[in-house]
Amino acid sequence: MMMHCRHFGACGSCSLYDKGYPAQVAMKMGRLSELLAPFYTGAIVPHLSPESHYRARAEYKAYHDERGAHYAMRHLNKKDFVFLEECPMVLPAIERRMWRLMEAVNADETLRHKLFGVEFLATTTGECLVTMLYHKKLDEAWRSRAEALAGLLDAHIVGRSRKQKVVIGEEFVTEELEIGGRRWRWRHYEQSFTQPNPAVNARMIAWAVTQAARYAAGDLCELYCGSGNFTLPLSPLFGKVIATEISKRAIKAALENCGLNGVEHIAFLRMSSEEFTEALEGRRRFRRLEGVALEDYDLQTVLVDPPRAGLDDATRSLLARFETILYISCNPETLARDLGTLTRTHRIVEAALFDQFPYTPHTEAGVVLKKVR
Template sequence: MHSNNFQPEQYESLWQQKTVETRSLFGDLAIPEPEIHASPNSGFRMRAEFKVWHEGDEWNYGMFEKGTSHTPYKVTEFPIASAAIQALMPRLREAMHGSDQLSRRLFQIDFLNTLHGDMLVTLLYHKKFTDEWLEKAQQLASQLDIKIIGRARKQKICTHDDWVLEALEVQNETFYYQQKEGSFTQPNAYINQGMLNWACEQAGQNNDDLLELYCGNGNFTLPLSRRFNKVLATEISKTSINSALFNCDKNDINNIEFVRMSSEDFTDALNGVRAFRRLKGVELDDYDINTVLVDPPRSGLDDGTLELISRYSRIVYISCNPETLVNNLKALEAEFKIEKLAFFDQFPYTHHVETGVVLTKR
C-alpha cells in the first residue's frame, strides 16, 4: 500500500464502497445480507517489510512502486503499522547508525509484532556473519527489548527465539499462538479476532466432529476445538504443523489431530485411492464429521477438494479472494444454500476483502 492511499478520515466511505464492489461479484448467487466487519483505520498491521536504501554512510527505510526496483519511496512514517512498530522504526534506525557491523550490506528489515507485546526484527544481508555481528546484534536486542534474527545466504542467526507469541480473545477466552518468523500469519490481528469470533458463533455448540483443511498454525482450529468433540485438521507446511502442536500444548487442548497432508492427498486417502504413512494411527472412521472448515490460498479450492467438502452437511469457507470464492460457490450452489455471509477488512485502503461464508446442504 502506497502512503498516498492512506486516508483515515475517508476510511468508512472507502470501506463501504469496497463492500458494495465485493457484493457485486456474487452476481446471481442467492446471498443473504452480509455482515460487515471494519478494521481500525490505522495501527492495524502487525507485520511490515521494508527495503533498506543506503545513501553514503546513512540508510533509510524504503519501498518501491509495484514493478520497479530502482527508485525507492523513502518511508519516514508508516501509520498502518502497529503502534509498537511505528515507535520502534526510528529507534532501531538510530541505534544501528554508526555501526558498520549492523548496517553494512543490509538490504531489508522485517518487523513482526503481536497484541501480546512481542517484537521480532529480521535483518537481511548480502554478507556473511561474524562473531562481531552477533555481539552487536545481541547488544541491540537487549537495548531495544526485541528479538533479532540475522539472515544471509545459507545463514540464519537468532539472538533469541525465532518466533513471537500472540494472544487473541475469542468468545471470552484467551488463546495463545506461536508465530514463526517467515511463516504465514494473519497481518491484521484485530480483524483476525473478529473472524475467529464470527466462525465460532456460526459453528455453535456441537456433539460431533470438525474437519478443517488448510489449518495453518491452528488459527481457527484452537477456538473451534471448544465447539466440537474432536477436530481433524490438515496442513501441508511442516513449520505450521509444528507451531500448531506447540499451540495445542500452550493452550492445554487435546482433542485435535493434526495431519501434514495436502487437501488433494487427504481426498485420496478418504477415497481409498492409496494409503499414506502420515495417517498411521489416525482412524478416519472414528470421526463423526458433518462440518468442514476451509481457508484455502488465493487460488481457491480445486475440483477434488470441492467434491470432498460437498459430502458434508455444513461448510464454513474463509476466503482471501472473493473471485475464486464465487467460482467455488457456483460449483456448490446446486447442493448448498448460502446461509451466512461476512466481509472482513483485513487490508484497509486496498481492494482486498476477506470473506466468510456458511453453506448448508439443501
C-alpha cells in the first residue's frame, strides 16, 4: 500500500506525493534508461523500497512558538516551515521515540531552551541514537535531564553545541543485515554517513555480492569504502581486499566492523581516490602505505561508490586497468558522464536501480562493466 501522510503537498521531504509508488518507480526507471541508453540497452533490474517506515536517518528543525517546540521541515515552497504531526517514512525505532521525546522537551525548560534541531539514527533491530542541537552551553543540569530522557526513550543521546559534545550512552548504533544467508553487523556513528534505507541497502549489497560472484577476478580494490558497507560482505569472495576512504572516523568504524564480523584480510587505507591512484601508479609515496605492499595485490576487480560529483579524471583513468568494475552511483547524471569514459575500455553487462528515496526524484543505480578484449 502507498504511504499516506497528512503533510503530503506541504512538507518538502516528499515532492512526489501526488504519484503512487509504481508510478514513481516507472518515472525513475524511464530516466535511468535514458541516461544509460548510449551505453547499454539491456535490462535494468529495479530494487524497490518498503512504501513506508523505510528511513533510518531523519533530521528535523526544532521550531519554537508560544505553544512550545515542534518538529519542523521546510515547506515545498522553500520559504515556510511545516510543523509535523506525523512522519511515516521513518523506521519504527524512530517513530515510537520521536513524539515522546518532544513531549519531554516541552515539559522541561532545560531540555527545550535554545534547542534548534533533532537528528535520529536508528537500526532495523530497534536501536536508536538521538542528537540534540543547541545554541547554548550544555551544563550538568542538562546532562542530568538528558540521562533521564535516555532512560525514558531507551536510546543513546548526544548533545551538541558550539565546540561541545556530550554523549549519554554510546555515540553509535549497531545495524544488523542479512546478506546471502549471513548476518553482518556495522557500527554507524552519529553524524557520519550511513545508507538511509536499510531494506534497499541490503538489496544493494546483495546485488553487488551476486555480481562480484559472477564477474569478479583477482583481488578487490574498493574506493570510497566508508565504514565497510560493501567491503565486508564482498570480502569472502576475494583472497585479498584493499579499501580506501578519506574520512578518519569512517576508517575507525570500518576497522571496528571488521572485528565485529571476524574479517581479517581487508587493508583499510585513509586516502582519497586521487592519492591512491598516484600510489598505485608509482607517482607518489605515502607514509600511510607503510606495511602495505601494493605489488602483492592482484587487483583485477574494483568497486566505486563515489559522492554525487562522481569520479575525477584520474580515477576514471585508473579504472581502465581493472578487469571488472562495479559502480554504485547516487547520481545517475554523473554516472552517465563517467560512462562516457569508462565504456571506451569496458562494456556494461548488468544494470540496476535502487530506490533509496521513495516519494522523491532521487535515484541510485548500479552497473557492472567488463573489460573489452
